[in-house]
Amino acid sequence: MIKLFRFLKPFRLPIFAVLVLVFFQSLSELYLPTLMADIVDIGVVNGDIPYIWKIGSLMLLVALGGMLCSIAASYFSSRAAAGFGKLLRGKVFSHVENFSLEEFDKVGTASLITRTTNDITQIQQVLIMILRMMVMAPMLCIGGIIMAVSKDATLSLIFVVVLPVLALAIFLIARKGIPLFKVIQKKIDKLNLVMRENLTGIRVIRAFNRVQHEKMRFDQANFDLTDTSIKVNKIMAFMMPIMMLVMNLSSVAIIWFGGFRIESGTMQVGDLMAFLQYAMQIMFSLLMVSMMFVMIPRASASAVRINEVLDMVPVINDAKTAAPVTGQTGHVEFQQVSFSYPGAEKPAIQDISFTARPGEVTAIIGGTGSGKSTLINLIPRFYDVDSGRVLVNGVDVRDMSQQELRSKIGFVPQKAVLFTGTISDNIRYGKEEASDEEVRRAAEIAQAADFISKMEEGYDSLIAQGGSNVSGGQKQRLSIARALVRQAEIYIFDDSFSALDFKTDSKLRATLKQETKESTVIIVAQRVSTVLDADQIIVMDESRIAGIGKHQDLMETCEVYKEIVLSQLSEEEIA
Incomplete structure (x- = not known):
């Protein structure tokens, strides 16, 4: 899929804007729990109402800034992805136009249609997600860990247990699901082929009373695609429950051990609340990574198929230098x-x-x-x-x-x-x-x-x-x-x-x-x-x-x- 990213060159400016905006959005989200901790530990504990208003107003401004950055990042990422899809479709179409009949026979018309439409759409959707998450996920994860350690280094040892468990779960699920996404694209080709033959050959089908036979062919291709899709979705469906289970167990563990820390006087209530939010941000960043693992394999399979078309060299090409006409016109x-x-x-x-x-x-x-x-x-x-x-x-x-x-x-x-x-x-x-x-x-x-x-x-x-x-x-x-x-x-x-x-x-x-x-x-x-x-x-x-x-x-x-x-x-x- 990285090979296709060369077509992103015309959209460098909006992509840069997305990265900057997402960076500031991530900073705002990392700063908010610390402000909330200050309100609780200083404002609420001391009954300092002006301080609560002051920090509360700052929180509103930071949240508003993060929201505006998020909206702008969504706009620019959508523009870049849509432009990339348009450019790639144009490149594939132009390249296919140069194919001889031999290349058409080799790839198949139904497959070329799927690659130009469905496959490019898959990559376009993943690109939007990558542009938003490739900065946000690492920043929230790393930044969350740093901020959590700054609040309480001892309590942060919980992450030593939690993060490897999550990483292993994501790896095992992705390992099972990735091969099936490649199979799905081929089965979409098959379904398109049957559908195309059915529509173009409808007169022959009806003339020979083969409507039921064609319906069975379509049902077989359709059920085949459905069964594979259900199988891969069942595997990927494990991702969310595992993530939520780990997140909830982590929350319980943080509150449990945090309570002991507060009781011993080594931690304040506001810091525990902030620590809990940082833990959720770390988990959320890993959740984003898991979502990317769901979509990227399918997009990768689509990218391979598109690269196959773009890398296919037509067997019929123009000569570098045209030969002079020596014979009679029309001979x-x-x-x-x-x-x-x-x-x-x-x-x-x-x-x-x-x-x-x-x-x-x-x-x-x-x-x-x-x-x-x-x-x-x-x-x-x-x-x-x-x-x-x-x-x-x-x-x-x-x-x-x-x-x-x-x-x-x-x-x-x-x-x-x-x-x-x-x-x-x-x-x-x-x-x-x-x-x-x-x-x-x-x-x-x-x-x-x-x-x-x-x-x-x-x-x-x-x-x-x-x-x-x-x-x-x-x-x-x-x-x-x-x-x-x-x-x-x-x-x-x-x-x-x-x-x-x-x-x-x-x-x-x-x-x-x-x-x-x-x-x-x-x-x-x-x-x-x-x-x-x-x-x-x-x-x-x-x-x-x-x-x-x-x-x-x-x-x-x-x-x-x-x-x-x-x-x-x-x-x-x-x-």
Whole structure:
């Protein structure tokens, strides 16, 4: 957790203010019992009313000063902790934004959400406590012992017995509880994962009548977290009764032995009252330490998880010096490319070589799991190749900055993703400065203008979270419009026409061909009808290229392609 405190540098001034204020608050609390002892031993015993008023007024002033210091310390500690939380959340989010898909696969989306929210909140809460208590607890403990010894050194021997007992109790309880806090955070991850899958997959769950099964999964994760939380809280619950028992026994012992001291004339009543208060302050300081032992282990577990994210180095980074562009604009070339997913037994693609040129449509077709989507994910550098090279405009994509590379690409993913906001906002996601005319033009090319015009607010109509208020085909068309508004050099469509009817598919591809004459278009498709007119068809089979050419050529030379065509089209359609 100490490693994360480097993010406290911008809040040095409020932290310093907290430490100073808590110092003076502690002094006021240590001074009050001595003043009370003076009132009893001098004012009350001698019947000196003016002295009682004088010292009583001083006590009020000291108490008021301590209260003001406490309020100010709470304010500054809250500001520092909240600012620290905001800064740390920003750092984690910014760092995660640089992750490649490999890092996302490794950590998991649910875990990243937990770490950015719950874990940082845990540290933020503990930080407030540390800022208040790291000065107050030692000062009250050490100062209380000094003041108690000054009142009666012999009676202070009680602390020789009490303090080790308390320290041992805190140690044993913390030793049992700390490992369980780490387990709790992992179980929160699991609960978030189940909840996230349940919410995002609700249609599938209901379609297959698996609501009860999902409820059981959630209950299992929920009970698992609850059982661990109860177990750790049972352990930590021993802390307070032990502390109170020791405090009360100490009070009894102090009053008992103090009575003998007063009777022998070696101690005054006021001093005994002050001694008792100092004893309570010492116990209270240890109680604060025990509270910190309850919260710090959980925050430490959270800090480890956050540091894991911050220390994770993205496998995909920009080259230190950008290579000069040597090729034609929009030119894409694969040179003997192979790639395997981390931990996979077999390569996802092997020895892939082809060229996609501007003004041409390159279609990629093949069976499920043949490596089609993997292949195109290497162009925008979502993953890096294991061997070979992917060239864009004659430059290896690893030698270009990710921003520059992706600015050349209009990408439509296999699963259409829309964001909350208006239709216009979603299309402008591809080009922030796009004019209204450019937005409308992109929607028309994507065959989305008709259904947009029928909506009440038109382009200002709101899209719900995840695009739940539009159909699958409408989502795909809006995703296509978002890519087209970029007016990119390279367009990549990853099975982006699958939810469209044949008529819309045909019209979209015809319009697309006219609008992308100077761009390189790469289409991944399952339908043969989508790729028939392509300038170049790449047939994938078991992670390798089975054939490259036009439709008629492949029908004669590529058995894999021929099988795909015959499985989808009748002999009349083929002819």
